[in-house]
Amino acid sequence: MFPPKTRCARRDSLRCARWIGLLSAAFALWANANAVNAQSQPHVIEGHVLHASLQSKLPGVLVMAWPCGLATATDASGAFRVACPHGIDSLSVSCVGFEARSILASGDHLDVWLEPLNVDLDQALVATVRTQELEASPLSRAPLLEALDATPGLQSLDLGAGMIQPVIRGLFGARVVVLEDGVPQQGGRWGTDHGVLVAPELQVAQSWTPGGGHVWMGPDAMGGGLRFESPTLLNTSGVRTNFGASGRIGNAQGRVHVLHTSTRDNGHWHAGISLSRFGSTQVPQRTFSYIGRTYELVTGALPNTGGQSAHAVLGFGRRFPSGGVASWSMRASDVRQGLFPGIVGVPVQGDLEPNAHRFEVRIPVQHASRLASSFQWEGPADTGGKQWTGKAAAAFNRRLEFAPPHAHGWGPEPDNDLSLSFEEHSVFIEGRRLGPHTKLGVQAEGQWVQTAGWEFLVPSHRRLRGSLLAEGTLRKATLAARLDGVIAHQEGYQEPQYNAEGAVIGVDVRALPFERVVPGGMVSWLRPFASENRLVRGSFAVAVHGRVPSNQEWGANGIHHGTFRFEQGNPDLRTEWTAESRASIRRTPNDDGWNWQADAFVAIHDGFISLTPSATFAPISHAGQVYAFRANDAFRTGLEATASYRRGRHQWSGAGSALGQWDIRTGLGLPFTTPTQLRLAWEGSAQSGLRMEIAGRVVAPSWLTARNEAHTPGAVLADATLSQTTKQGEWSLQVHNAFNTPWLDHISAYRALGLVAQGRWVQLSFSTTLEPSSNKKKTHDYN
Amino acid sequence: MTTIKFTPAAAFGAAVLMLTSCQETDVEAPTVCTSEDTANSVLVDEIEAEAGTILTIEDTFCDNEGLSEVRWDIHNAADHAHEEGEEEEGLILHSGTDWEVLELQSLDGTSATAAVTLDIPLTSRGVWDVVVSLVDAEGNAAQDVVTQLHIENDHLPAFTLTTVNGADPNAWDGEPVWAPGSSVGVSGSVADSDGVATASLELVEEATETVLWEMDLATGDAMEVVFDVEVDVPASVSGECHFEMKATDALGNAMETGFHVEVE
Numbered sequence A: 001m002f003p004p005k006t007r008c009a010r011r012d013s014l015r016c017a018r019w020i021g022l023l024s025a026a027f028a029l030w031a032n033a034n035a036v037n038a039q040s041q042p043h044v045i046e047g048h049v050l051h052a053s054l055q056s057k058l059p060g061v062l063v064m065a066w067p068c069g070l071a072t073a074t075d076a077s078g079a080f081r082v083a084c085p086h087g088i089d090s091l092s093v094s095c096v097g098f099e100a101r102s103i104l105a106s107g108d109h110l111d112v113w114l115e116p117l118n119v120d121l122d123q124a125l126v127a128t129v130r131t132q133e134l135e136a137s138p139l140s141r142a143p144l145l146e147a148l149d150a151t152p153g154l155q156s157l158d159l160g161a162g163m164i165q166p167v168i169r170g171l172f173g174a175r176v177v178v179l180e181d182g183v184p185q186q187g188g189r190w191g192t193d194h195g196v197l198v199a200p201e202l203q204v205a206q207s208w209t210p211g212g213g214h215v216w217m218g219p220d221a222m223g224g225g226l227r228f229e230s231p232t233l234l235n236t237s238g239v240r241t242n243f244g245a246s247g248r249i250g251n252a253q254g255r256v257h258v259l260h261t262s263t264r265d266n267g268h269w270h271a272g273i274s275l276s277r278f279g280s281t282q283v284p285q286r287t288f289s290y291i292g293r294t295y296e297l298v299t300g301a302l303p304n305t306g307g308q309s310a311h312a313v314l315g316f317g318r319r320f321p322s323g324g325v326a327s328w329s330m331r332a333s334d335v336r337q338g339l340f341p342g343i344v345g346v347p348v349q350g351d352l353e354p355n356a357h358r359f360e361v362r363i364p365v366q367h368a369s370r371l372a373s374s375f376q377w378e379g380p381a382d383t384g385g386k387q388w389t390g391k392a393a394a395a396f397n398r399r400l401e402f403a404p405p406h407a408h409g410w411g412p413e414p415d416n417d418l419s420l421s422f423e424e425h426s427v428f429i430e431g432r433r434l435g436p437h438t439k440l441g442v443q444a445e446g447q448w449v450q451t452a453g454w455e456f457l458v459p460s461h462r463r464l465r466g467s468l469l470a471e472g473t474l475r476k477a478t479l480a481a482r483l484d485g486v487i488a489h490q491e492g493y494q495e496p497q498y499n500a501e502g503a504v505i506g507v508d509v510r511a512l513p514f515e516r517v518v519p520g521g522m523v524s525w526l527r528p529f530a531s532e533n534r535l536v537r538g539s540f541a542v543a544v545h546g547r548v549p550s551n552q553e554w555g556a557n558g559i560h561h562g563t564f565r566f567e568q569g570n571p572d573l574r575t576e577w578t579a580e581s582r583a584s585i586r587r588t589p590n591d592d593g594w595n596w597q598a599d600a601f602v603a604i605h606d607g608f609i610s611l612t613p614s615a616t617f618a619p620i621s622h623a624g625q626v627y628a629f630r631a632n633d634a635f636r637t638g639l640e641a642t643a644s645y646r647r648g649r650h651q652w653s654g655a656g657s658a659l660g661q662w663d664i665r666t667g668l669g670l671p672f673t674t675p676t677q678l679r680l681a682w683e684g685s686a687q688s689g690l691r692m693e694i695a696g697r698v699v700a701p702s703w704l705t706a707r708n709e710a711h712t713p714g715a716v717l718a719d720a721t722l723s724q725t726t727k728q729g730e731w732s733l734q735v736h737n738a739f740n741t742p743w744l745d746h747i748s749a750y751r752a753l754g755l756v757a758q759g760r761w762v763q764l765s766f767s768t769t770l771e772p773s774s775n776k777k778k779t780h781d782y783n
Numbered sequence B: 001m002t003t004i005k006f007t008p009a010a011a012f013g014a015a016v017l018m019l020t021s022c023q024e025t026d027v028e029a030p031t032v033c034t035s036e037d038t039a040n041s042v043l044v045d046e047i048e049a050e051a052g053t054i055l056t057i058e059d060t061f062c063d064n065e066g067l068s069e070v071r072w073d074i075h076n077a078a079d080h081a082h083e084e085g086e087e088e089e090g091l092i093l094h095s096g097t098d099w100e101v102l103e104l105q106s107l108d109g110t111s112a113t114a115a116v117t118l119d120i121p122l123t124s125r126g127v128w129d130v131v132v133s134l135v136d137a138e139g140n141a142a143q144d145v146v147t148q149l150h151i152e153n154d155h156l157p158a159f160t161l162t163t164v165n166g167a168d169p170n171a172w173d174g175e176p177v178w179a180p181g182s183s184v185g186v187s188g189s190v191a192d193s194d195g196v197a198t199a200s201l202e203l204v205e206e207a208t209e210t211v212l213w214e215m216d217l218a219t220g221d222a223m224e225v226v227f228d229v230e231v232d233v234p235a236s237v238s239g240e241c242h243f244e245m246k247a248t249d250a251l252g253n254a255m256e257t258g259f260h261v262e263v264e
Helices: A008-033 A146-147 A552-557 A749-753 A775-776 B008-020
Strands: A046-051 A061-068 A072-073 A079-083 A090-094 A100-102 A107-114 A155-156 A164-168 A176-180 A204-212 A224-229 A237-248 A251-264 A267-278 A289-290 A293-296 A307-319 A327-338 A365-378 A385-404 A418-434 A437-452 A461-473 A478-490 A493-498 A504-511 A514-528 A536-547 A557-562 A567-570 A575-587 A593-617 A625-647 A650-663 A678-683 A692-699 A715-725 A730-736 A762-771 B046-051 B053-063 B067-076 B100-104 B113-117 B126-136 B145-152 B160-163 B183-191 B196-205 B211-217 B226-234 B239-249 B254-264
Touching: A061 A079, A072 A079, A072 B160, A090 A107, A090 B211, A100 A107, A146 A155, A146 A164, A155 A749, A164 A176, A164 A204, A164 A224, A289 A749, A461 A552, A478 A552, A504 A557, A552 A625, A593 B126, B046 B053, B053 B067, B053 B126, B067 B113, B100 B113, B183 B196, B183 B239, B196 B226
Parallel strands: A046 A107, A176 A224, A567 A625, B046 B145
Antiparallel strands: A046 A079, A061 A072, A061 A090, A090 A100, A155 A164, A204 A224, A237 A251, A237 A762, A251 A267, A267 A307, A289 A293, A307 A327, A327 A365, A365 A385, A385 A418, A418 A437, A437 A461, A461 A478, A478 A514, A493 A504, A514 A536, A536 A575, A557 A567, A575 A593, A593 A625, A625 A650, A650 A678, A678 A692, A692 A715, A715 A730, A730 A762, B053 B113, B067 B100, B067 B126, B126 B145, B160 B183, B183 B226, B196 B211, B196 B239, B239 B254
16 A cells, blocks of 8 residues: 655656546536536635645645636746636646645635555555655664664664664764654763664654754754654555564674554554664674774774664554544663673773674674653644644653773772663644644653763753744745753762772862853744756755753763764853855656766854863873864755766666865864765666666765874775565665775764774665555555 | 755854854873883883882873873783773782772872872782772863882792793793693793792682682692692683682791683
8 A cells, every 4th residue: 555655746747647537527417417617716816735634735736726727836946837818717636645635716825735645565664644844754764773874964873673773964962852753762871882772664754854943853863864763644545564574694693573554444543563683793803903902803893883673663643533533652662782891991911802603792882772652633724724843752761871980990899780771751732733734833852861870971950941942935945943951960970080090189070069040042034946857956055053952962071982082162152143044956857768867065153162182181091182062163064966867767866975074273074074985886677576776885084084083994895785576576686895995984982982884784675565355455556 | 935044154154153253172191291210100111019019109290281180000910901001010919909099199280290109918919900990070081090010029929930731831822722631731830938838729710709620739838849740620610710829828827819810
């Protein structure tokens, strides 16, 4: 079952013509019979076409004015304007995947809501839910890590199965939001090693949005964000079970997932589980350096970097007679993963012995768990097209790190292994009033974080955010604004300061308590555009947005094993403000021939907070230079482009990105600036369902580096995929880094140790969708 | 159709103007600029010292704009290496490896001299790394400068190993590997000018600190005790172990040394 895309592609618009012919004939008969008085009819009508359930604007919808028969299509913001020289008596509105409508003209402005139809396709489940942001793009390839790395402007930091750190246009961590059903995942969103716990295989849609100033994504989406959508009444139909399994060698991994969704009439439920076990990262390298010391890797493994993960989802939904839809969903995640012992305390060579067996995990180890629940209500639209929606969500997130007590440094040895503990409770509430031209909303977000353990990094803190949101559709553009207020509280922390002999020589004050209210907000203007023949579309956006510093940026003062650095917060940091301009242009997708897309941005940051090398060293043995969070004015710009050519069963494609990030005061680069990249691929398919892709990825040397940041040489990597679709499902054989090329990933923290990225792996996977034949009986066939 | 002119060239031009208008940025790292004839400098190949004495290491540091801080990190050289300043010396039996010094000193100006004074404990013997880290006022960090501090000790009993498992330990390339269930011959001596009161050998499993094998040597307060023993490695053991050698001289000075063993 395939709920249709909400965008009418041009090809689809042509198909709409058949509908239009039938509808127009029927409509003409009806119109004549009603003898509408042309003298009172408007000559020009403007308006919008919207999704009846989601209130989102529908671009590319065919709107025909009667009796003259002149037609137009809605633009990217769903707006249209049609005219008849002698007046308009009615409009016919149609789009593939939606019920066509005929409306009597009653004024010079008309907003039309279309009800979605359902379409049946083999073994495909595509969400009909259009993302909130007009600049969003779907992330359809799986698994997610590879999808991120293959998308220009995106990258991933592989933190082990089940933990993902997306990088958007060089920004990550607290500057990139991950939204599950519109709810930001708050727990653990700091630093580079504390990725989000998410299982894309248990979701039905995922998308990404570049840049900041997106009103509904929240203030932390300064670099953009990823959205994941759970199965709901609105994006699934029928009963089906998705199953997938994979096994990998080279970086040993086994993974299996099952997701069952059932949507019948007015009820929905889903349940799913995903399990994986993974071995240590394998690198074609034998030595690395940490705090000036050089260590040997006995085998090609980064010892103790394997682990296991488990994710589960559960959800229910119901449509009420009033038309309102209620949904409840729950997610649970548990990831246990070894920590590379070469970075904990002052390692000795013996700590780097390979683990006894492939999947063994020993201390140091991290254990991340999360339980999240959200409730959503989508009220029925009234006759004016206005609708209430609401969300309420709560989550518990816990990160524990265990390390041998000898890693503590000076002073008495701890009597337990718990080096760091984060326990985070969070809530999120949102209410919206949606209308054809305006959306108004409020958001409230709360986070309570308790930290413990003998390796201090961040003090306990709490944080409350309240926001007022508004979005209005003007004649040609969308204007949005959000006003944020953040109340932040931090506890103080101090401990005795020891010397090398273990004697107390003073007090080490790591954090001072504070409480403050910090404002933030954004305003954006987005203008979609299209060529006359609709072959080329795009958008242009200007936004000013502010992000309130994270509590880590305010209060950190210790060794962060994820960055291998002593990080020092700065309680004087204020909201970082950004003025950003983005442009996107693309050819309307075409099945054969050329397709292309280009995106660019320019941003100026006032007080861009980045880890900056200070002029001091940490006063403890297992740390080096202090890296302080400082507000540095910065300038960033980038370009992403994709072009592909398809002919018959062959497709050639190229996708590249270039990013520049400068500290304006020094002219140096910002740390971890993604090097320029280009991915070239050939894909061929056979009628039998066999498909093959061979891709080469060229990573340029890091020509732009920050102070003290080492230069990274370029690399050429090769990947290959062979897949076979059968009636039972799809088999896929993937080879990653086929020539086992040692290369330094410039954005990886391991690169700071001189450690290259994962070498070659080979993965065999199988996925299928099982569904009962009764599904088809519920299908609306519109062709 | 609407035409919108996006002018990235203008934005880029503005950015270039902004960046080029900045003052020249100091990206030059500070250096150790001690003169070559200085004896106890981090620039010499190695520094020698006696346990129980006081040693001062002094160096001069330079920077084009302004210095900020020097960090002296003196730690035992066992179980790791440094990228520079290291030489292969075969098996070194370290003692008193817990002794370390970490000292931060502020520096001013474009040239400054700083020194660290070390009170070398009587319990130490072996090789220590002297690592000097430098940072200037802009945050430019220099590559660490490393040298080795050789500490001789006449106060403690000293073990010498002649063969281990039939091989000269000075010729080892990495950690020795012993087979579970095997019997490994270890021969050598322990000596002290005041006489050796007690001496013992142990094989210890590192993860659990379980003593797998042990033997007390007959010493009789002799100035040198020669031993040739067979170490029985339990068949059930696998993983990282430590061969420990302990002794006490007639005056009560105790010492402990040893080496890592991989049992597999």
